[in-house]
Amino acid sequence: MDKHEVQIRVSNLNFFYGKTCALKNINMDIYKKKITAIIGPSGCGKSTLIRLFNRMNDLVLNSRVEGHIYIDGEDILSAKTDVVELRRKVGMVFQKPNPFPKSIYRNISYGLEVNNVKNKKYIEEKVIDSLKNSALWEEVKDRLNESALMLSGGQQQRLCIARCLAVEPEVILFDEPCASLDPISTRKIEELITELKKQYTIVIVTHNMQQAARVSDYTAFLYLGELVEYGTTEKLFTVPENPKTEEYLSGKFG
Amino acid sequence: MQKIKENIYRYIFAVLAFASIIFLVGITITLFKEGMPLFKEIPFKNFIFGRDWYPTYDPPDYGALPLISASVFVTLGALFVCIPLGIGSALYINEIAGYKQKSILKPLIEILAGIPSVVYGFFGMVIVAPFVQKIFNLPTGLTAFTGSLILGIMATPTVTSLTEDALSFVPNSFREASMAVGANRWQTLVKVVIPAAGSGISTAVILGISRAIGETMTVLMVTGGSAVIPKSFFQPVRPMTATIAAEMGETVVGSLHYHSLFAIGLILFVITLFFNIIAEFIISRYRLKLGAGR
Numbered sequence: 001m002d003k004h005e006v007q008i009r010v011s012n013l014n015f016f017y018g019k020t021c022a023l024k025n026i027n028m029d030i031y032k033k034k035i036t037a038i039i040g041p042s043g044c045g046k047s048t049l050i051r052l053f054n055r056m057n058d059l060v061l062n063s064r065v066e067g068h069i070y071i072d073g074e075d076i077l078s079a080k081t082d083v084v085e086l087r088r089k090v091g092m093v094f095q096k097p098n099p100f101p102k103s104i105y106r107n108i109s110y111g112l113e114v115n116n117v118k119n120k121k122y123i124e125e126k127v128i129d130s131l132k133n134s135a136l137w138e139e140v141k142d143r144l145n146e147s148a149l150m151l152s153g154g155q156q157q158r159l160c161i162a163r164c165l166a167v168e169p170e171v172i173l174f175d176e177p178c179a180s181l182d183p184i185s186t187r188k189i190e191e192l193i194t195e196l197k198k199q200y201t202i203v204i205v206t207h208n209m210q211q212a213a214r215v216s217d218y219t220a221f222l223y224l225g226e227l228v229e230y231g232t233t234e235k236l237f238t239v240p241e242n243p244k245t246e247e248y249l250s251g252k253f254g
Numbered sequence: 255m256q257k258i259k260e261n262i263y264r265y266i267f268a269v270l271a272f273a274s275i276i277f278l279v280g281i282t283i284t285l286f287k288e289g290m291p292l293f294k295e296i297p298f299k300n301f302i303f304g305r306d307w308y309p310t311y312d313p314p315d316y317g318a319l320p321l322i323s324a325s326v327f328v329t330l331g332a333l334f335v336c337i338p339l340g341i342g343s344a345l346y347i348n349e350i351a352g353y354k355q356k357s358i359l360k361p362l363i364e365i366l367a368g369i370p371s372v373v374y375g376f377f378g379m380v381i382v383a384p385f386v387q388k389i390f391n392l393p394t395g396l397t398a399f400t401g402s403l404i405l406g407i408m409a410t411p412t413v414t415s416l417t418e419d420a421l422s423f424v425p426n427s428f429r430e431a432s433m434a435v436g437a438n439r440w441q442t443l444v445k446v447v448i449p450a451a452g453s454g455i456s457t458a459v460i461l462g463i464s465r466a467i468g469e470t471m472t473v474l475m476v477t478g479g480s481a482v483i484p485k486s487f488f489q490p491v492r493p494m495t496a497t498i499a500a501e502m503g504e505t506v507v508g509s510l511h512y513h514s515l516f517a518i519g520l521i522l523f524v525i526t527l528f529f530n531i532i533a534e535f536i537i538s539r540y541r542l543k544l545g546a547g548r
């Protein structure tokens with residue numbers, strides 16, 4: 001697995017909520033233009049980990065982080081990091097679709113507006129582009145000015161993906177993007193994620209082991225805040241090294 | 255046996271619940287019954303638009319325009335105080351203050367809401383009025399301006415706590431979504447949180463107004479009490495509530511003056527009812543809107 005370029009390097013990472021340690025000494029490399037899945041039972045720290053990649057945990061009071069996360073060689077946990085810049089580069093799609101109570105168009109143009117893009121023509125092109133790339137264009141092209149809240153859950157989630165694409169990130173983080181969706185919408189999102197791999201580095205947290213097996217190139221198994229096993233999806237699912245991983249995959253716990 | 259017990263409880267609570275309706279109906283009927291007779295003598299239009307309020311002269315004048323316009327003046331002035339103060343502090347408490355500051359500020363504001371209005375009036379009379387008189391070099395410090403100031407401060411806790419509710423009703427996922435595309439805190443606040451809480455905030459303001467219009471004790475104490483149509487904020491005025499409170503004691507029950515005070519009460523009642531209905535309406539629409547977005 002060394003032949004790929006590293007996008008994110010996690011090094012000796014610890015994370016604490018108050019006094020409780022949620023992540024213990026995590027070390028892992030996430031590769032460019034690959035899909036990396038993070039699996040593990042509820043509460044094992046999956047969300048905590050990926051929310052560090054775009055510094056979303058900054059918003060959590062009373063939390064503390066130790067160690068380093070390098071994205072393209074830069075330590076993003078350092079105090080000097082421009083968080084706004086970072087979040088443009090590392091986009092995120094959340095568990096529950098969370099479109100703004102604004103029009104479909106404004107939902108996507110928002111990211112450009114707050115980043116001071118003024119050119120109307122460019123914004124419009126970008127909105128259309130993003131909708132096409134998130135496979136939503138055909139369904140919404142006639143009603144861009146309608147409220148995004150009128151869309152179905154699956155459509156809303158694709159809109160959130162479009163919103164994320166519009167600011168041209170390099171990495172996209174998905175935190176259980178299909179957790180609240182029906183099987184058909186889930187399928188669509190999975191296809192979309194596979195498609196997006198061509199252009200983006202993707203990290204996806206999922207509860208669903210089949211989903212990890214279907215879409216990802218690499219899989220990390222997290223348990224009680226520790227990285228138990230990390231490797232190619234193929235290897236992890238067929239010949240896991242750690243007995244804990246095997247137990248989890250065979251459904252003995254979690 | 256159990257059944258009977260349960261039924262008894264049910265009836266007791268039903269009676270209690272309906273008691274408030276009975277009071278409401280009773281008050282409404284009284285207001286109409288005592289207020290309407292005035293309009294047999296004085297046409298409604300003359301009452302509302304009459305420019306002179308001399309109920310004790312001979313012949314008396316019952317023109318309520320000075321009182322109504324005084325109320326409007328003082329209330330508008332109060333809005334200039336309670337909107338920035340109320341919304342500003344709610345924004346600070348909910349979006350900026352840390353957990354510690356929040357746990358101090360919130361109860362403090364609730365205490366502010368619990369201070370009796372006569373205390374505010376006292377404070378206005380003894381401290382604010384002389385101050386206003388000195389700064390603006392006026393013959394008296396008891397002016398519409400002073401009333402607005404104090405009323406505005408009084409309405410602030412209402413506006414703050416309702417605005418705060420509205421802000422905390424905005425799901426955190428909106429804030430996260432905004433930050434995740436690179437918006438800073440300020441942009442998130444202005445472009446996402448405030449619009450999402452917009453109807454809740456307007457409700458807060460409307461209920462604040464409604465509180466300010468109906469407030470009596472304070473305005474009686476600090477607005478000076480002269481029943482003329484105000485030309486500036488820096489003159490004494492006599493709002494509707496103050497008029498009722500000041501004059502009710504001197505009237506003969508059943509006299510025209512007596513009925514005219516009830517008529518003023520009726521107008522006040524209709525105004526506050528109107529504001530409350532609007533607020534109610536906005537609240538119900540707003541719940542629906544955010545409800546789908548959560």
Ligand SMILES: Nc1ncnc2c1ncn2[C@@H]1O[C@H](COP(=O)(O)OP(=O)(O)OP(=O)(O)O)[C@@H](O)[C@H]1O
Pocket residue numbers: 017022040041042043044045046047048049060207
């Ligand atoms: N804001 C917080 N404050 C304190 N503890 C937290 C906070 N968020 C998460 N935790 C704790 O940290 C641990 C890891 O949580 P995290 O949300 O990362 O788990 P997860 O693997 O994403 O779980 P799930 O699959 O249920 O989403 C849990 O024990 C959780 O209770």
Ligand SMILES: [Mg+2]
Pocket residue numbers: 046047048175
């Ligand atoms: Mg999670």
